[in-house]
Amino acid sequence: xxxxxxxxxxxxxxxxxxxxxxxxxxxxxxxxxxxxxxxxxxxxxxxxxxxxxxxxxxxxxxxxxxxxxxxxxxxxxxxxxxxxxxxxxxxxxxxxxxxxxxxxxxxxxxxxxxxxxxxxxxxxxxxxxxxxxxxxxxxxxxxxxxxxxxxxxxxxxxxxxxxxxxxxxxxxxxxxxxxxxxxxxxxxxxxxxxxxxxxxxxxxxxxxxxxxxxxxxxxxxxxxxxxxxxxxxxxxxxxxxxxxxxxxxxxxxxxxxxxxxxxxxxxxxxxxxxxxxxxxxxxxxxxxxxxxxxxxxxxxxxxxxxxxxxxxxxxxxxxxxxxxxxxxxxxxxxxxxxxxxxxxxxxxxxxxxxxxxxxxxxxxxxxxxxxxxxxxxxxxxxxxxxxxxxxxxxxxxxxxxxxxxxxxxxxxxxxxxxxxxxxxx
Amino acid sequence: xxxxxxxxxxxxxxxxxxxxxxxxxxxxxxxxxxxxxxxxxxxxxxxxxxxxxxxxxxxxxxxxxxxxxxxxxxxxxxxxxxxxxxxxxxxxxxxxxxxxxxxxxxxxxxxxxxxxxxxxxxxxxxxxxxxxxxxxxxxxxxxxxxxxxxxxxxxxxxxxxxxxxxxxxxxxxxxxxxxxxxxxxxxxxxxxxxxxxxxxxxxxxxxxxxxxxxxxxxxxxxxxxxxxxxxxxxxxxxxxxxxxxxxxxxxxxxxxxxxxxxxxxxxxxxxxxxxxxxxxxxxxxxxxxxxxxxxxxxxxxxxxxxxxxxxxxxxxxxxxxxxxxxxxxxxxxxxxxxxxxxxxxxxxxxxxxxxxxxxxxxxxxxxxxxxxxxxxxxxxxxxxxxxxxxxxxxxxxxxxx
Numbered sequence: 001x002x003x004x005x006x007x008x009x010x011x012x013x014x015x016x017x018x019x020x021x022x023x024x025x026x027x028x029x030x031x032x033x034x035x036x037x038x039x040x041x042x043x044x045x046x047x048x049x050x051x052x053x054x055x056x057x058x059x060x061x062x063x064x065x066x067x068x069x070x071x072x073x074x075x076x077x078x079x080x081x082x083x084x085x086x087x088x089x090x091x092x093x094x095x096x097x098x099x100x101x102x103x104x105x106x107x108x109x110x111x112x113x114x115x116x117x118x119x120x121x122x123x124x125x126x127x128x129x130x131x132x133x134x135x136x137x138x139x140x141x142x143x144x145x146x147x148x149x150x151x152x153x154x155x156x157x158x159x160x161x162x163x164x165x166x167x168x169x170x171x172x173x174x175x176x177x178x179x180x181x182x183x184x185x186x187x188x189x190x191x192x193x194x195x196x197x198x199x200x201x202x203x204x205x206x207x208x209x210x211x212x213x214x215x216x217x218x219x220x221x222x223x224x225x226x227x228x229x230x231x232x233x234x235x236x237x238x239x240x241x242x243x244x245x246x247x248x249x250x251x252x253x254x255x256x257x258x259x260x261x262x263x264x265x266x267x268x269x270x271x272x273x274x275x276x277x278x279x280x281x282x283x284x285x286x287x288x289x290x291x292x293x294x295x296x297x298x299x300x301x302x303x304x305x306x307x308x309x310x311x312x313x314x315x316x317x318x319x320x321x322x323x324x325x326x327x328x329x330x331x332x333x334x335x336x337x338x339x340x341x342x343x344x345x346x347x348x349x350x351x352x353x354x355x356x357x358x359x360x361x362x363x364x365x366x367x368x369x370x371x372x373x374x375x376x377x378x379x380x381x382x383x384x385x386x387x388x389x390x391x392x393x394x395x396x397x398x399x400x401x402x403x404x405x406x407x408x409x410x411x412x413x414x415x416x417x418x419x420x421x422x423x424x425x
Numbered sequence: 426x427x428x429x430x431x432x433x434x435x436x437x438x439x440x441x442x443x444x445x446x447x448x449x450x451x452x453x454x455x456x457x458x459x460x461x462x463x464x465x466x467x468x469x470x471x472x473x474x475x476x477x478x479x480x481x482x483x484x485x486x487x488x489x490x491x492x493x494x495x496x497x498x499x500x501x502x503x504x505x506x507x508x509x510x511x512x513x514x515x516x517x518x519x520x521x522x523x524x525x526x527x528x529x530x531x532x533x534x535x536x537x538x539x540x541x542x543x544x545x546x547x548x549x550x551x552x553x554x555x556x557x558x559x560x561x562x563x564x565x566x567x568x569x570x571x572x573x574x575x576x577x578x579x580x581x582x583x584x585x586x587x588x589x590x591x592x593x594x595x596x597x598x599x600x601x602x603x604x605x606x607x608x609x610x611x612x613x614x615x616x617x618x619x620x621x622x623x624x625x626x627x628x629x630x631x632x633x634x635x636x637x638x639x640x641x642x643x644x645x646x647x648x649x650x651x652x653x654x655x656x657x658x659x660x661x662x663x664x665x666x667x668x669x670x671x672x673x674x675x676x677x678x679x680x681x682x683x684x685x686x687x688x689x690x691x692x693x694x695x696x697x698x699x700x701x702x703x704x705x706x707x708x709x710x711x712x713x714x715x716x717x718x719x720x721x722x723x724x725x726x727x728x729x730x731x732x733x734x735x736x737x738x739x740x741x742x743x744x745x746x747x748x749x750x751x752x753x754x755x756x757x758x759x760x761x762x763x764x765x766x767x768x769x770x771x772x773x774x775x776x777x778x779x780x781x782x783x784x785x786x787x788x789x790x791x792x793x794x795x796x797x798x799x800x801x802x803x804x805x806x807x808x809x810x811x812x813x814x815x816x817x818x819x820x821x822x823x824x825x826x
Contacts, residue, residue, distance in 0.1 A: 051560025052567060108580040108601065110538035111642060113562060119641070120549035128549040130542045130637035134476070137644035146646030147815070151536060151580075152602030156816045159701050167699030167817060169609050170602040172535075172580045180598060184613070191620045212566040213575040276531070276597040278588040281498060281576050290594065411576070412585025414597060 003424065004256040006270070007303035010190040012424045016263040017090025017251030019082035020363045022350040023059030023244055027085055032367050035375040036396040040228035040349050042242050048208050055220040057227030058206045059244025059351030070112050074204030076154045078247035079104070083162055083200055090251035090263060092196060096161065100194040102168035103184040104155045105177030105201035107355045111149050112207060115142075154202070164198055174410030175315075176274070177201060178248060178358025179418055183272040185252045195257035201359035202247035211243060217282060219319060231352075232379040233316035233345035234323050234391050241317040244351025248359030255424060267366040270403065270419045271302025277413035283321065284409065288329040291415050295333045295405070298417035304403065306334045309341060309419070311374055311399065313365045313406040314389075316345025317352055322409065327387040342399055343389040348378045358408040362418055365404040369422045373398050439618045440683050440690035440826065441779040443517025443676030445509040445629070448763050448773070449479035449669055453512060454780055456482075461777075461788035466762055468654045468667060469635075475651040478634045479669035479764030484508060490590050500539040500577035501670075503586050506631025509672025510587045513627060517676035518688060520591070525686075527594040530623045531587065532614045534606040534630035534768035535599050537580035540638040544569045583631060593627065600768075604733065605699055606630070607771030608811050608819020612697035614677050624682040629674030632766035639668060648737045648814055656761040657736040658745070658796040664738040666814060669764020673773035690826045691779035692807075696721050699819040710743035710812060715750065717820040718808070726805035726824070729755045729787045731778050733770035736760055737814040744812050745796070754808070755800040761791050771811035771819055778807035778823035 006012050020027065023041025024034040034041075041059045050056040064081065066073040093099045116133075119142070123132045147153055155168035173180040178201035185197030214220050221230040221240035232238040258265055275294040279285035299306065314326055331338040346364050353360050368374055373396055380393035403421045408414075446453065449467040450460035460467075469480045486504055489511030490496050496504060514520040519529075548565050576582050581599040588597060598613070600606040610628050617623040633639075643649050643666075650665035677694060698720045702713035730751065734744045748756055759774055766773060781787045787804050790797030805825040812818045 049559035049563065051558070052564035053560075054567075106601070108537040108578065110540070110578070111638070116545060116549065117552065120553060123549075123553075126550065126553045128553055129546050130641065133546075133549075133641050134637060134644055137641050138647045138649075140647065142645040143647070144645075146642065146648070149642055149645075150603055150815060152605065152813075152816055155602060156701060160703065167605055167609055167612075167701050167819065168602075169600055169613070170606070172599050172601055173597065174579065174581050184598075187617070187622065191616060191622070193616070208563055209566055209570075212563065212570060213572075213578075215567065216570060216572040217575065274596045274598075276584075276588050276594055278592055278594050281582060281585055281589065410581070411579060412581045412597070413588050414581060414585075 012255035013186045013189045013252050013269045014255050014258050015250050015266045015366060016092065016253050016258050017086035018266060018363045018366060019085030019249040020360060021061060021078050021082050022246035022353065022360060023061055024350055026081065028367065035349060035364065036373055038376045038378045038394060040378060042227045042230055042351050044227050053211060054215050054222050055211060056224045057230055057242065059242060060206045061245040070148060071205040071207050072109050072148060072154065075106060075202040076157055078204055079154060079158055079200050079202035080161060082247040082249040083158060086249035086251050092251055096163040098162045098164045098198055100164065100196035100198060101166045101188060102155060102159050102164035102198045103181040104158060104168060104170050105181040105355050105359065106154050106170050107203050107205045108172055109149055109151045113209060115145055158200065172355065173414040174412050175354055176358055176408035176410040176414040176416040177355040178360060179408040179416035181359060182250060182269060182362055182418060183416060186269050186272050189252060189254050195254050197252045199252060199359065200249045201356040203353050203355040204245045206243050206245055214243060221318065229379050231318050231348050233318040233348050233377050234384055234387050234389060235380055236382045236384045238318040238320060238323060240319050242351040244353045246350060246353035246356045246360050248356055248363045250359060267369055268421045268424050270421045271298045272418055273298030273301050274416040277415060282411050284325050288325055288332060291329040291409060292332045294415040294417050298419055302419040304419060306337055309403050309405050311368060311401045311404045312341055312343045313361050313404055314343050314345045315407045315409045316347050318347060323387055327389055339388045340390055342374050342392050342397060344374055344377045344392040346375060358416060361406050362420060365406045365420045368404060369401055369420065372401055436619050437621060438680040439615050439694050440678050440680055441675055441692050441694055442678045442683050442688045442690055443513040444691060444776045444779060445513030445516055445674040446776055447484055447505055447509040448671040449482055451482045452484045458780060458784065464789060464791050470654060473640065476640050476649050477654050477667040479667055480635055481505060481670035495590050498573050498576060499586055502539055502631050502633035503577060503583050505633060505670060505672040506583045507586045507590050509631055510627060510629065510674045511591055513674035513676050514591055525625060526592050529593055529595040530617065530626040531584050531593060531597045532610040532626060532628050533584040533599045534610040535580040535583045535601060536768055538578050541574055542637055602817065603767050604770055604811050604813035605817025605819050606768045608697060608699045611772065611775060611821060612699055615694055615697050618677055618679050625678045627674060628677055629772040630769035631672035632670060632769045634668030634670040634764055634766060650736060656792045657734050657741065657758040658792050658794040660736040664736060666735040666737050666760060666765035669766045671763055671766040671769050671773055673769050673776050675772055675776060691783040692823045693826050695822045695824045697821040701816060702818055710740060711747040713818050714744065714747040714812060717818060721808065721820060721822045724806050727802055728806045729800055729804045730808045730810060731757045731759060731774045732810040733759050733774050735765050735814040740812055740814055755787060755798050757788060757797055774809035774811060775821055775823055778809050781807060782823060782825045
């Protein structure tokens, strides 16, 4: 039997419930089956016209409908569904009475084009300025849009629906947001503030303007045909990431509280780490030091050494810069082991779920531990000869996996890593 | 309820060792304090008429953001914040101190989404004039949006810009969610330092209130103050908030870390608590404020309250009901003086509480209704209250060291 405290004397934090949704489908079983089968969720966008766009595919979640549609409403609905799944599995608390705080990773919120156009039509003239929009915005006709486009609206809705305790935190650390939501939950439990935390990450922002914004930064793949082959992590012909939607929810508990109530333990969050890169708004420091430091901090937080990590769930966005940087930094931390530890990028199949990615990939890492099977990195036909990872290419691989490092790196110098294990170290 | 538990023996005391302010009253502590003491308020009733805003007192961004290239990569809200963050680091005496800046933990409360209103109105106008090809929006966005605008829209890029400009290399977290995000940022930073997870943190936020796209958002809910300025407490028949431009950052530090480098505290941050009232029934919000009040450590000293009450209803009336139960505490409203700066209002409240304690006086009332009363003598305990115009309630206790 394992001790309820880790090597540093802090409560061990375990996962007792998980819920997931990606472009592959809803729920853990469907996602896992398709993930190990090497299926892609990337498809040509049908939600809005693609004329004039350089990138015309994405990993959209089209099987969840919200009305009226907005990216924030979709994010909220996905978050609600994955939380339901996680809570059902955890069997914690009572209906609408979760015994702990909510940490929500969510994309920044703003008024979107369908609503802006509705305002434009309400102005009823041909020349439209913001003063005109202002003139017709009040009076209660659009009061629902105030609530919808508050940054805190998704968290407030989840907190009310699931009865989480205290002030729910909405956070953004760009592409590392999902990992940060888990880290905040882990820290709250370790400090002894709570026995349980609900960590949710969601992103439903495949809309024209979001796509254009990433396009203008030359961050997206333009290999539109066939869309399933666009996301090519670690390949020589990778040319950018593929935007995607999804959500993940994890119920975290102290080991002590989970065992006391006889909960099934799905895995352990053994370590978390983060380190800011102050080099550039969208690029990593060329020496990779912040990412190296982030991985080292995470190992130290878990009280582990590189040889104890036997799988890396890579950030692996398939941008030319990220994948190379990830190999170089991983090599600096892991030495020759970097070429021996099996590495995979879930983004080859589900795309980059941005704010949700850290949580989505943590859940895939935990499922990897459960099934002792590593999902493949698809579209790996033309390996980049300078990236010497042992990429689990194209076909899933059975492997003995006891500890996974999951990495997330984001715009604004955000780096966060997690170490997930089957059992307490 | 999540909270930072009251200080127990063995828990680390957390000091406020740096304050950075850039507001509609001016930049820096002396300018803000002088304006507060003279009861000056800076409102613009014309530029956005009929809406009223508190515009930023112009500052020379060059002094804190020396590279023009950096300034160009930001929109106003980020420039204000990066500027105020630099002032806070200066105030704490750690500007350029690589050892400390390489490990400082940043928790920023931010909104985002600063729009290019010319692009938006250009597209709406063209569509109203008949541009209806399926790819019209895509094509216009592809040609009209500046690539750097995206980076000004991302909430976490305030923290990103602060890290780049001031060379911060510790950790960086951005909380969103309007007013209470500012309380949660302070709450988490305090909890991390008090528990020994962190030694020193930069906490705060910034807001550009001079934005028509934001006015539209709040106009949806009829929250904007129109036509005529009045103090927050005098808006009952004419409710609303006047958006304010402000950046407010704090350096929080464990007592041991501060003492080791000889840093002097303005005050200590003893507790931060926050909650989410349901606000379904009248009285829900004031009951939550009362619960938060009860969770703060005991107040035995000379107390006061600094609140970010917005002037919007029904929240302000709920808060007034709560304040009536504590009528012996002199109250000051930051909303009257600085306008409403959303995520920034709570860090601003903590900053003014610490400043009042360190200067040995609460700034004078600025109110026509009698809600704010004179205070004699030096405050030793100030409760900072921050209730959102729509959701979220936060409270902090700032005390003399």
